[in-house]
Amino acid sequence: MAEFIEVHTTIEGHERAAELVHGILDAGLATSIDISEVPPAAALSEDVTTWELTFIAPAAQAPVLERHIRERGFGNLIVSLPVTHSLDNHPGWLTDGPV
Numbered sequence: 191m192a193e194f195i196e197v198h199t200t201i202e203g204h205e206r207a208a209e210l211v212h213g214i215l216d217a218g219l220a221t222s223i224d225i226s227e228v229p230p231a232a233a234l235s236e237d238v239t240t241w242e243l244t245f246i247a248p249a250a251q252a253p254v255l256e257r258h259i260r261e262r263g264f265g266n267l268i269v270s271l272p273v274t275h276s277l278d279n280h281p282g283w284l285t286d287g288p289v
Contacts, residue, residue, distance in 0.1 A: 192272030194221070195252035197245040199259055199268045200228060207241040210262060219255040220245040246273065 197220075201207045207225065214220050226238040247255045249272070256268050 194273040195249050195270050197270045200237045200242050200266050202240050220247045222246040
């Protein structure tokens, strides 16, 4: 079993993305968070900016993270994948836990 899980989702709107990310940070559910703007051609809506959120969480916390996303009404598709590449050269903060 993988030690870490990548959890991916998309969300419309800067405010909604910020609210979700801050809630996850405050709850200590992810070790790493990456936020990137979805190109307009692939976005969910032409009127609102769509954001792709990628979280890395310890495997034991991934189900809690997914539930957190769903319970907040951010019910877009959630894709979780094990981190299968070697973490031998990972930065120390990855295994130190949330700050």
